[in-house]
Amino acid sequence: MKNWVHILKEQAIFVVLIVLFIIFACSSPEFLTVTNLLNIARQVSILGIASVGMTYVILIGGIDLSTGSIITFVNIITAYLMVKSGINMWLAILISLIVSTGIGFINGFLVANFNMPSLIVTFATQIVFEGLAYIISKGMPIFGFPNAFTQIGQGYLGPIPTPIIIMIVIFAIGGFILNKTYFGRYFYALGGNETASELSGIRVKRVKYLIFSLSGFFAGVAGIVMLARTNSGQPTAGKGYEFKVITDVVLGGVSVAGGSGKLSNVVAGVMIMGILENGMVLLNISSYVQMVVEGIILVLAVGFDCVQKKGLLKA
Template identity: 70%
Template structure:
């Protein structure tokens, strides 16, 4: 009984931290809790939230995807290039861009699963490659000139709710369905918990890795499309550093860095905390360098806490 109570306390602790953070920033600056600012936070976290779903799958597998930020950037530029320089219909441009994003994820899966490269090195390589390709494709300059219809994706509303937030909610619903209602989701946990045991039980580990990294690329690509529409400009630096924030959101949400444990529902809290933390520090005029220090400390704390919990469990 005590163990069950302890488990539920740990499970809900992230939401307690979320509430306390919002209370603290509201006391420090009452503008933080205004409807306009909350909508701003919701828009800002939508990109983190969408990309964090794919990252959750990867980390559940015991892997890492450092290419997330570069995929966001490359899709940002590629979709803009398709629409502005090639004159493609927005739906065709979006579809082709998402296919490319998925293929980049599949490339990561190939290097990790078939070639046997460590995920850290494989995804760092693709991070560098596609960051460079984004500059080459854009010539280092922004790409502008989109239709009003395309702008609706990142700037529109359905009633009082921003469209990016609706997209994020749908993505979380799809991600939760995959994890909780499909056998693929169970495979993610099994491979992350013990890859060798999963292999012996008949799970095709290689295929699971291909699927997970492909999904990570797809969700990162979708985040890139939303960002492009929201900023109304294809920028060759759009997604720089996003992989750090996305990883922090996922780990802060309780997904174990060693794989096999975590829930998407808590990742939502991690996303909101990082979004609220970033917005709150901006309102308080905290310098960007100090923000980097704070976010680094948050990531270190989250990973350290996970490692301590794992050590206690193993003992």
Template identity: 65%
Template sequence: MKFVAGLKKYGIFAVLLLLIIIFSVASKAFLVPSNLFNVARQISMLGIAAVGMAFVLLLGGIDLSIGSVITLVNIVAAWLMVKANVDPVLAALIALAMSASIGFINGWIIANIKMPPLIVTLCAMTILEGVAYIICGGLPIFGFPKAFTVLGQGYIGLIPIPVIIMIVIFVIGSFILNKTFFGRYFYAVGSNEEAANLSGINVKRVKYLVYTLSGLFAGIAGIVLLSRTNSGQALAGKGFEFDVLTAVVLGGVSVNGGSGKISNVVAGVLIIGVLSNGLVLLNVSQYVQMVTKGLVLLLAVGFDCIQKYQKSNA
């Protein structure tokens, strides 16, 4: 029993360590400091958006619009800076306000119209992707002030700025879940929405907050990505929601809601980053990578469902 409990608690970190060992042996380029920094920089956007997705899953919901929010933020912020000559800071703030508003709208529809989160965010994903294409005409937008690139390409000491932003977001996410009553509400609503409502928790407001935060964190990821690539792309966030969902579920956040923690999400994000980077170094084709990530998500969700079944029959 102790072994099983330990496996559930530390298994995700054991998997991460195993992957590092395997890729270190398979490729001499993996443990090179420059590559490790590259992995950290690559996962920063994933980690930022993963915190918002973790909150949503804790409620028993899902947010498939994350990738499209990142794309739209990319295009809108780029358009404001290049076409409308808006100051980069103001352009970023406008784009973030927009992303948070999109999240709030998703939450409002889910809470008040009772539409399934899967359908609401799937529709939002399609709509936002279309809006992004309309704004840019499918063409990249570039020509930003050089100072803007510091956010995605700069360093503080030896640490890339995107990694610092990701760490700050992880700390904020952990603080919300562990040190605030909002965090307790997230777990309560995800465990039993009806019981949470009867206990006096305003379930609708909790959903507003969670989806707004998901939109905001996706927006921050979009701004960091725009700064890093120095170009607003119509496909910037295409498929991004799948990697985020995989990382969060792999990190032990239950798709059924009510359980999970940020520390394990960090491990899930690292696993996706290490796996992607290692497969690229080994010259594994993109299609095999897609199959691998799909299997990882399937196994993670399957393990979560088995745990839930065992608890319900205990």
């Protein structure tokens, strides 16, 4: 009986995904078209890419509020390097990803060495790099990219949009790190009990450096894809994305207390939010109502996690 209960808890997210899919398929004839389904996957690709890094951070009981500002900053510096400085697009992308990874490393360094709450550290870097994005761009959009660059966000590999391919590759890499390397085991260990992890010989500080650096890197990749898709570097491009990513990850069953969660479930969480937003748009539901729904979903997901943790403690 306990095994069945455990299986139901593990698969509940996929049941919700299927039910939501059926509801919108019955509610709107446009929902089930190939064009719309590909559009949903394309829309969630940016959030999906960034959610891999956020999953790692939440697994150790942390939070990364700088994700949105990193996406914005990468938008601006990549656009600036290509358009204003005339740098080759691949070099501009490389520099931008190094910068985004560096921002993540700074977050990890401050959290690990000064015992500062990740909430405060990443909120501070969020403000700093959001401000720097405005300073560099002077509050104006930057555009005029080479066609080869826009193919990253607008191109196709066969019938599949390039952003979807990139998201799948990132999820595969993220899953490999989490499930097939000893680093992944360290992530779960830190989230379960940091003190015990340190006593067992795990270099906790270095693992935190790695986790936040990876979060910055994946947010940077998301920023590149967004820039190529919108074809314009905007100083507000990633504003609010950190909360969308957190919602996707928590909805996917990654515990806010750390130590438990699966990346495969996060994929389902990302798709649920994508289907929900798309379905509400097709049904002409106000964007303000959509914000309310997203907030309620985040509260319910965290509440379910807390109730489940209490149940496990009692057991």
